[in-house]
Amino acid sequence: MNVFLGTSASSGIGIGKAFVVPKQEKRIIPRRKILENERQIQWENFEKSLANVVVDISQKLDASKNDKIQSQLYETYFLMLNDPEFLKELKNAFYSHSLNIEFVLDRQTEKYAKKLRSSGNEYLAERAQDICDIFGKVLDDLLDFHPFDMDSIPDSCVIVATQINPSDTLILSKRKIAGLALTEGGVSSHVGILARNYGIPAVFALEEITSQIKTGETVVVDGDSGEVISNPDDEALAQFNKKIEEEKINRLLLEKFRNVKAATKDGENFNIFANIGTVEEAQQAVQEGADGIGLFRTEFLFMSESNAGRSNLFDEESQFIAYKKVLETMGKKPVTIRTLDAGGDKFINSSEIQFKEEKNPLMGLRAIRLSLANPLQLKIQFRALYRASVFGNLKIMLPLITNVTQVEQTLEIAKTAREELKTEGIEFKNDVPIGIMVETAAAALTADCLAKVSDFFSIGTNDLTQYTIGVDRENASVAPLYDEFHLAVLRMIENTISEGEKAKIDVSVCGEMASRKSSVLVLAGMGVRNFSMSPKMICPVKELLSRYSVKELQNISSKQLNSL
Ligand code: PEP
Ligand code: MG
Numbered sequence: 001m002n003v004f005l006g007t008s009a010s011s012g013i014g015i016g017k018a019f020v021v022p023k024q025e026k027r028i029i030p031r032r033k034i035l036e037n038e039r040q041i042q043w044e045n046f047e048k049s050l051a052n053v054v055v056d057i058s059q060k061l062d063a064s065k066n067d068k069i070q071s072q073l074y075e076t077y078f079l080m081l082n083d084p085e086f087l088k089e090l091k092n093a094f095y096s097h098s099l100n101i102e103f104v105l106d107r108q109t110e111k112y113a114k115k116l117r118s119s120g121n122e123y124l125a126e127r128a129q130d131i132c133d134i135f136g137k138v139l140d141d142l143l144d145f146h147p148f149d150m151d152s153i154p155d156s157c158v159i160v161a162t163q164i165n166p167s168d169t170l171i172l173s174k175r176k177i178a179g180l181a182l183t184e185g186g187v188s189s190h191v192g193i194l195a196r197n198y199g200i201p202a203v204f205a206l207e208e209i210t211s212q213i214k215t216g217e218t219v220v221v222d223g224d225s226g227e228v229i230s231n232p233d234d235e236a237l238a239q240f241n242k243k244i245e246e247e248k249i250n251r252l253l254l255e256k257f258r259n260v261k262a263a264t265k266d267g268e269n270f271n272i273f274a275n276i277g278t279v280e281e282a283q284q285a286v287q288e289g290a291d292g293i294g295l296f297r298t299e300f301l302f303m304s305e306s307n308a309g310r311s312n313l314f315d316e317e318s319q320f321i322a323y324k325k326v327l328e329t330m331g332k333k334p335v336t337i338r339t340l341d342a343g344g345d346k347f348i349n350s351s352e353i354q355f356k357e358e359k360n361p362l363m364g365l366r367a368i369r370l371s372l373a374n375p376l377q378l379k380i381q382f383r384a385l386y387r388a389s390v391f392g393n394l395k396i397m398l399p400l401i402t403n404v405t406q407v408e409q410t411l412e413i414a415k416t417a418r419e420e421l422k423t424e425g426i427e428f429k430n431d432v433p434i435g436i437m438v439e440t441a442a443a444a445l446t447a448d449c450l451a452k453v454s455d456f457f458s459i460g461t462n463d464l465t466q467y468t469i470g471v472d473r474e475n476a477s478v479a480p481l482y483d484e485f486h487l488a489v490l491r492m493i494e495n496t497i498s499e500g501e502k503a504k505i506d507v508s509v510c511g512e513m514a515s516r517k518s519s520v521l522v523l524a525g526m527g528v529r530n531f532s533m534s535p536k537m538i539c540p541v542k543e544l545l546s547r548y549s550v551k552e553l554q555n556i557s558s559k560q561l562n563s564l
Contacts, residue, residue: 001233006181006206007479008226009192013243014158014179014201018219018230020210021161022148027140031103042101043094049141053134054081076127077134086112086131102142109135117315125317153177158219160209164191165347169300172198173278179221181209181228186482188462188473188512190346194277196515197534203228205476257542258289266549270524272541273336273532275510279322282329284535289542292333294458294532295397295510296326298381299341302348319384327392334393336458336510336532338437339381339410341399343370345474352377362472367400372409382417386428395433397458402442407453410434439463439511444492451503458532459496461511461519465489484513485522490561497527508532517544524548525557 034042061074080086089112094104113128140147150171153159156178163184164171171177172194180202185191187204195202201223213219213230220229220240229236262270273294274285278301285293301322327335342348343366347355353374358364371378385396398410414434421428438444439460447457461484466473468488471481483489493509500507508530513519515533520541523531533541548556 001236002212002230004181004203004206004209004212004228004230006203006209006226006228007187007476008202008223009185009187009189009204010180010195010200010202011223012199012201012247013223013240014177014221015237015240015244016156016158016178016219017154018160018181018213018215018217019153019157020213020215021150021153021159021164023162025145025147027136027143027145027147029102029106029139029143030100032100033098034100036098039095043091045142046094046101046105046138049138050081052141053137054078056137057081057134073130076130080127080131080134081138102139105135105139105142109139114315117317120317125315125321128315128318158221160213160215160219162210169194169277169303172200173280179203179219179223179228181206181213181219181221183207183209184474184476186473186475186479188465188482190474193275193462193512193534196512196536197275197277197281199536205479251539254539254543257539257546258287260289260542261291262542262545264524264545264548264550264553266551268550269529270545271508271530272538273334273508273510273530274535274538275515275532276326276535279325279329281535282326282335285538286329288535288538290333290535290538292393293326293330293335293337294508294530296335296337297341298322298338299346299348302340302342303346316380316384316387319381320387323385323388323394324391327388327394330392332393334395336395336397336435337385338397338399339368339378339385340371341367343367362466368398368406368410369400372406375413378410378413379417379420382414383421386414386417386421386432387426389429389432390427394429395435395456397456398434398436399460400439400463401436401450401454402440403446404449404453407436407450411453435505437463437510438492438496440467441488441492444496447496447499448502451499451505454505456506456508457496457500459493459507459509459511461489461493461509461513464492464511468492484511484516484519485560487561490522490526493523494526494561501527506530515541517541520544521548521553522557522560525550525553525555526561 057074057077061071064071064074090108093108094101109132113131116124116128119125153171153175155175158179158181159177160181163182169191177200180195180200182204183206185204201221203221203223203226206228217230220232262272271291273292274290275295276282276285276293277297323337344362365373401407433455435456436450436454437460438447438457443450462473465482465484469481469486471478473482497507509523509528510532513523514531515537
């Protein structure tokens with residue numbers, strides 16, 4: 001039995017067989033001119049790779065006969081690989097240019113996917129990703145590239161890895177992952193946020209864990225103490241299983257809070273919203289009794305583990321479908337959808353949005369800055385959002401705002417989107433509130449000015465802490481400095497709340513401070529009445545607030561504000 005000590009990132013106990021993830025690489029597609037005499041051999045190579053993938057998919061199809069969803073997917077892949085129209089167009093394109101087959105295949109796949117997305121047919125639009133995925137496999141075969149396939153991670157395992165890129169985190173929602181043990185990642189890193197959303201126990205900052213644990217070994221992730229135990233003995237295992245049972249009972253007791261309004265014991269009400277990153281999580285938010293969605297991180301729609309190196313779905317139709325589904329799931333409850341917060345550490349594979357190498361990406365072209373540098377894509381996102389607006393109670397939120405001009409420029413783009421839809425006779429709601437995230441010192445300290453152009457504020461304490469203290473939220477080596485209770489952070493929050501109140505606009509907190517019991521009490525005492533958090537935390541937070549009076553909460557926060 002070995003015990004490794006790290007930092008707790010998501011509470012609970014997870015037990016499972018370890019799966020050690022190998023280091024990841026990206027597919028690079030070369031573009032080169034070819035000679036006439038290379039053409040034939042290149043086409044034959046393509047046909048060989050195509051045949052290899054057909055064999056692979058046929059085997060997978062046979063093996064998945066009992067899994068309806070998987071076998072449907074393989075059948076779709078199979079049809080696509082044999083699609084005569086696609087293959088004919090590919091051959092024509094290849095024989096009419098003097099470019100290598102890998103490049104032409106990649107370009108044709110994207111062209112075909114775009115056609116499907118803009119077909120106006122929901123089913124076909126959803127197939128666009130499938131065509132990218134399956135011909136991506138042909139490309140990998142052609143390039144003799146063997147990326148680690150995150151899909152091969154088995155259900156119920158404990159993932160042991162150096163890190164998990166935000167673009168790979170979708171695996172966490174697809175598999176019943178028992179636990180996460182990572183070398184890198186801070187508590188407010190995106191993988192940490194998602195682990196908490198899905199209730200996956202996680203421990204980060206575990207040095208060299210990937211070389212010390214082997215795939216197949218039994219591992220316990222203790223997200224409460226920050227320990228990871230490999231090959232536990234019987235006695236330890238029994239104790240951990242007992243803790244798991246106790247936690248289950250505890251959750252059952254909390255269930256009675258699911259359908260009640262959050263309130264203090266003296267009757268002060270709170271709105272408890274959910275943070276989500278995928279369409280499916282809206283369902284989870286409903287099940288946990290959320291008052292709405294306080295933050296939908298739309299960038300996660302464009303990050304997929306299965307298509308590294310390939311353009312992603314960033315078209316209006318796919319976005320519209322996703323936003324509409326979330327709004328319909330939530331009914332009359334408010335749904336705050338945030339415009340793209342890509343860049344920095346959140347890389348999206350998009351041919352429409354170009355990412356440049358940056359020396360300091362977190363200070364660079366990310367979030368609203370990236371969207372304003374790509375106004376066409378921002379307009380597309382607004383068009384999709386406005387089209388979806390008629391299906392529910394939508395609010396739109398802008399990330400990483402640092403000045404009034406950015407808001408004004410964005411509002412102009414939103415206006416253009418509305419004007420276009422009006423001209424085209426497409427229905428939308430004209431009065432969708434547009435608010436901003438307060439997540440930089442610049443925004444917090446000029447909240448009075450920003451309140452004049454914003455319909456609401458939502459405080460992003462993750463970035464606010466990162467930028468105020470100057471500490472990378474993803475970097476495990478500076479994690480002890482990442483302090484949400486730093487007086488500077490609390491004062492920024494205080495100023496934002498007070499300027500929001502003066503301007504009579506709603507202020508909420510959607511950063512991770514809203515998901516932590518200790519900080520919820522402090523924030524509630526400071527006057528926050530709207531919280532948005534990981535769905536799993538909704539019932540525990542409702543229960544917590546019910547134990548205090550407003551006066552008691554105020555005492556807690558004034559103690560915190562007066563301590564250094
Ligand atoms: C935040 O910064 O607090 C926030 C909610 O946004 P994200 O975590 O997506 O950067
Ligand atoms: Mg942020």
